[in-house]
Amino acid sequence: xxxxxxxxxxxxxxxxxxxxxxxxxxxxxxxxxxxxxxxxxxxxxxxxxxxxxxxxxxxxxxxxxxxxxxxxxxxxxxxxxxxxxxxxxxxxxxxxxxxxxxxxxxxxxxxxxxxxxxxxxxxxxxxxxxxxxxxxxxxxxxxxxxxxxxxxxxxxxxxxxxxxxxxxxxxxxxxxxxxxxxxxxxxxxxxxxxxxxxxxxxxxxxxxxxxxxxxxxxxxxxxxxxxxxxxxxxxxxxxxxxxxxxxxxxxxxxxxxxxxxxxxx
Numbered sequence: 102x103x104x105x106x107x108x109x110x111x112x113x114x115x116x117x118x119x120x121x122x123x124x125x126x127x128x129x130x131x132x133x134x135x136x137x138x139x140x141x142x143x144x145x146x147x148x149x150x151x152x153x154x155x156x157x158x159x160x161x162x163x164x165x166x167x168x169x170x171x172x173x174x175x176x177x178x179x180x181x182x183x184x185x186x187x188x189x190x191x192x193x194x195x196x197x198x199x200x201x202x203x204x205x206x207x208x209x210x211x212x213x214x215x216x217x218x219x220x221x222x223x224x225x226x227x228x229x230x231x232x233x234x235x236x237x238x239x240x241x242x243x244x245x246x247x248x249x250x251x252x253x254x255x256x257x258x259x260x261x262x263x264x265x266x267x268x269x270x271x272x273x274x275x276x277x278x279x280x281x282x283x284x285x286x287x288x289x290x291x292x293x294x295x296x297x298x299x300x301x302x303x304x305x306x307x308x309x310x311x312x313x314x315x316x317x318x319x320x321x322x323x324x325x326x327x328x329x330x331x332x333x334x335x336x337x338x339x340x341x342x343x344x345x346x347x348x349x350x351x352x353x354x355x356x357x358x359x360x361x362x363x364x365x366x
Contacts, residue, residue: 113194124203131205137212203322229309233318235268258301
């Protein structure tokens with residue numbers, strides 16, 4: 102391993118699964134093909150009843166002799182965000198990102214391109230958060246469109262009053278920071294939105310850097326939990342916005358959303 106590789110951080114890619122045999126293989130393949138040498142793939146399964154674990158076992162066996170580290174946790178949980186909190190506790194990488202079943206890293210060199218610039222700076226100056234763009238794909242992994250909400254050039258917690266401008270799967274957080282901000286389990290469908298806002302608030306208070314990678318980082322499966330529970334997710338997001346930005350500002354913001362939708366028709 103050359104000196105440049107030694108200076109690069111380990112990234113923990115978390116995949117939470119439950120009965121995901123149909124969509125999981127694309128995600129496993131995506132992580133396995135990464136050229137980046139410092140990857141921990143942490144798979145948290147909530148006791149799937151289909152062939153999900155068979156696929157995970159084959160994936161682990163096929164990784165023998167490779168540089169990636171795979172850690173598997175299989176136990177009951179109280180839902181997606183409870184499993185993600187378990188991942189925060191067990192992750193060993195310097196950075197963490199959540200890539201759920203059906204999602205893919207955009208290219209085989211995505212992690213290499215994302216983290217290579219960090220080798221040029223002291224680890225004490227590494228960003229608290231790295232973020233980028235997202236493409237949406239269908240159930241077969243085929244490209245549908247670029248994500249409608251685009252990542253801003255600079256990102257601040259106040260930007261999320263316009264919606265989740267950065268997809269959760271394209272939001273890489275330093276693990277020590279992420280552990281201090283667990284997912285709030287009172288939200289069933291949009292706790293990731295609240296989590297990103299609280300993390301950005303913390304980085305603003307401590308004046309830690311948040312960096313735009315200017316890369317497409319993720320192919321996001323647009324059939325996930327939030328999409329399947331769209332109305333409930335929207336109500337949760339409204340409550341989250343009110344919590345962070347105030348009820349009056351949130352009501353005004355949603356009036357603007359409605360007016361914009363009408364004008365587009």
